[in-house]
Amino acid sequence: MKMVIAYIRHEAFEPIRADLLVKGFPSLSVSEVKGSGRQKGITERYRGAELTNYLRPKVKIECVVAAGDVRLVVDTILQHARTGGVGDGKVFVLPVEEAYRVRTGEAGEEILQSHPDASSG
Amino acid sequence: MTDVPSLAAAAQVNAGDTAWMLAATALVLMMTPALGLFYAGLVRSKNTLNTFMMCIAAIAVAGVTWALVGYSLAFDGDGDLIGGLGHAFLNDVTFEPRDGTTIPHLVFFAFQATFCIITTALVSGAVVERMRFGAFLVFAALWSVLVYAVLAHWAFGGGWLIEGGTRDFAGGVPVEMGSGFSALAAALVVGARKDYGRQALLPHNAVYVLIGAGLLWFGWFGFNGGSGFSTGNSSVLAFTNTLLCPACTLVVWFALDLIRGRQVTAIGAATAIIVGCVGITPAGGYISPGWAMVLGALVALPSYAVIVWRPRTRVDETLDVLAAHGIAGFTGILFIGFFAEMSWNGVADGLFYGDAGQLGSQLVAAVAAPAYAFAMTYALLKLIGAVTPLRGSDHEEAVGMDIIHHGEEAYATGEGAILVSTETHVTEDRPVAQPV
Numbered sequence: 001m002k003m004v005i006a007y008i009r010h011e012a013f014e015p016i017r018a019d020l021l022v023k024g025f026p027s028l029s030v031s032e033v034k035g036s037g038r039q040k041g042i043t044e045r046y047r048g049a050e051l052t053n054y055l056r057p058k059v060k061i062e063c064v065v066a067a068g069d070v071r072l073v074v075d076t077i078l079q080h081a082r083t084g085g086v087g088d089g090k091v092f093v094l095p096v097e098e099a100y101r102v103r104t105g106e107a108g109e110e111i112l113q114s115h116p117d118a119s120s121g
Numbered sequence: 122m123t124d125v126p127s128l129a130a131a132a133q134v135n136a137g138d139t140a141w142m143l144a145a146t147a148l149v150l151m152m153t154p155a156l157g158l159f160y161a162g163l164v165r166s167k168n169t170l171n172t173f174m175m176c177i178a179a180i181a182v183a184g185v186t187w188a189l190v191g192y193s194l195a196f197d198g199d200g201d202l203i204g205g206l207g208h209a210f211l212n213d214v215t216f217e218p219r220d221g222t223t224i225p226h227l228v229f230f231a232f233q234a235t236f237c238i239i240t241t242a243l244v245s246g247a248v249v250e251r252m253r254f255g256a257f258l259v260f261a262a263l264w265s266v267l268v269y270a271v272l273a274h275w276a277f278g279g280g281w282l283i284e285g286g287t288r289d290f291a292g293g294v295p296v297e298m299g300s301g302f303s304a305l306a307a308a309l310v311v312g313a314r315k316d317y318g319r320q321a322l323l324p325h326n327a328v329y330v331l332i333g334a335g336l337l338w339f340g341w342f343g344f345n346g347g348s349g350f351s352t353g354n355s356s357v358l359a360f361t362n363t364l365l366c367p368a369c370t371l372v373v374w375f376a377l378d379l380i381r382g383r384q385v386t387a388i389g390a391a392t393a394i395i396v397g398c399v400g401i402t403p404a405g406g407y408i409s410p411g412w413a414m415v416l417g418a419l420v421a422l423p424s425y426a427v428i429v430w431r432p433r434t435r436v437d438e439t440l441d442v443l444a445a446h447g448i449a450g451f452t453g454i455l456f457i458g459f460f461a462e463m464s465w466n467g468v469a470d471g472l473f474y475g476d477a478g479q480l481g482s483q484l485v486a487a488v489a490a491p492a493y494a495f496a497m498t499y500a501l502l503k504l505i506g507a508v509t510p511l512r513g514s515d516h517e518e519a520v521g522m523d524i525i526h527h528g529e530e531a532y533a534t535g536e537g538a539i540l541v542s543t544e545t546h547v548t549e550d551r552p553v554a555q556p557v
Contacts, residue, residue, distance in 0.1 A: 044538070
């Protein structure tokens with residue numbers, strides 16, 4: 001099992017979500033984050049104060065998948081998140097040791113992503 | 122004393138009327154920032170300031186154009202299509218009473234200025250979240266003269282509609298249909314937001330929307346209650362109708378929400394307040410309180426239908442100015458033709474009380490005003506678009522109008538911000554987390 005963590009632009013999220021859903025990866029977590037990198041800051045002015053903000057808003061996606069699915073998921077993210085400009089973001093892949101489904105206590109790879117009941121929700 | 126001419130003229134000014142009109146003018150001016158709040162709550166948080174600023178810009182731009190030429194073109198002389206330039210640059214607008222009123226001409230001018238301002242601000246609802254701020258300023262300046270002043274002349278200033286018998290108490294023609302059908306044209310020319318129809322584009326603060334609607338209703342008592350230019354019967358009637366009509370609209374809107382979705386929505390309620398106030402705007406001083414309540418119930422139906430239907434089209438008339446103002450104003454204008462009552466208003470009966478001709482006059486206005494507003498706005502924006510881009514790049518739209526056009530955020534935290542010092546004596550190369 002692997003966890004894919006991606007930091008991407010806001011506008012890239014919706015196409016990634018839609019594409020992953022079609023490919024059978026409906027389960028992911030999303031958070032609004034701020035980060036600093038090589039993307040240049042935004043200049044803002046409030047009355048007399050002029051300032052540069054280096055923290056830019058990004059979307060963080062976390063998604064745990066079977067090791068064999070990592071390539072597919074990462075490629076999907078790369079495909080939709082790339083604009084070619086500085087600030088497109090980064091993707092990390094981490095090992096995951098165990099996984100449990102809270103509702104039933106089941107463990108292992110079977111609980112990742114597509115669940116037999118998923119379509120009924 | 123009475124042999125001094127200026128004092129004799131000044132004696133025609135009525136203190137009570139003037140006091141009320143001063144207050145009413147302030148109430149109507151407040152409606153524009155209230156509209157800013159209403160609109161700002163309906164957009165995404167990254168466009169909050171820009172949306173609000175379009176309303177503030179209307180005060181700036183339309184306030185100036187109105188003083189320069191707009192007022193004169195609307196209210197000087199009784200030309201069929203357009204007024205004269207006799208009052209341009211406020212020429213001859215003094216303490217003397219405005220013809221046909223008992224209030225100083227200056228107060229009359231200021232009251233009408235607030236109408237031009239709010240109407241210009243209303244149109245912005247069609248183009249928020251993508252129109253360039255600079256292009257909007259140019260548009261607002263030209264629109265306030267070429268569309269608003271012309272329609273105001275037709276309906277209020279001695280133009281062909283009022284001369285032809287059209288009754289429009291507080292602005293169903295220039296304000297409501299003028300803004301609503303201009304908004305439709307503006308949405309078509311500027312085009313839809315890039316994410317429209319692909320992503321959920323949700324209101325970011327429903328409480329702003331409710332507060333904005335509440336303040337608009339409050340201001341509307343000045344808008345309608347002041348449109349009799351006195352403390353006389355028509356003003357009193359319009360004032361009370363402004364309470365009753367939107368209340369009925371709310372009740373019916375609740376019912377429609379319940380039927381459609383089994384829940385009464387807050388943003389629906391805010392919308393209903395606007396629709397009810399708009400509906401009573403043209404009719405306020407002409408119909409009885411009973412009929413005002415019927416109008417309040419009736420006006421909800423077509424506007425609700427358009428609000429449900431419009432988002433299913435490709436027309437991104439973003440904040441539904443057409444439904445809330447154009448359609449509701451249309452309903453109110455026609456309603457006068459049926460239910461105006463001489464025993465209440467002293468000037469006109471509608472079809473229901475024996476004068477079918479009144480309905481004809483109202484129908485003419487209900488066709489002419491939308492047609493002119495739509496066509497002129499469409500042409501005007503095409504023209505401006507040929508000179509300067511109306512909207513920015515997709516990237517700018519993604520970042521948000523606040524940062525792109527104003528260099529500010531509505532909800533700035535200061536996190537990660539480094540002060541760029543403009544003071545020459547500060548040489549220390551030390552980042553400062555917060556502006557002092």
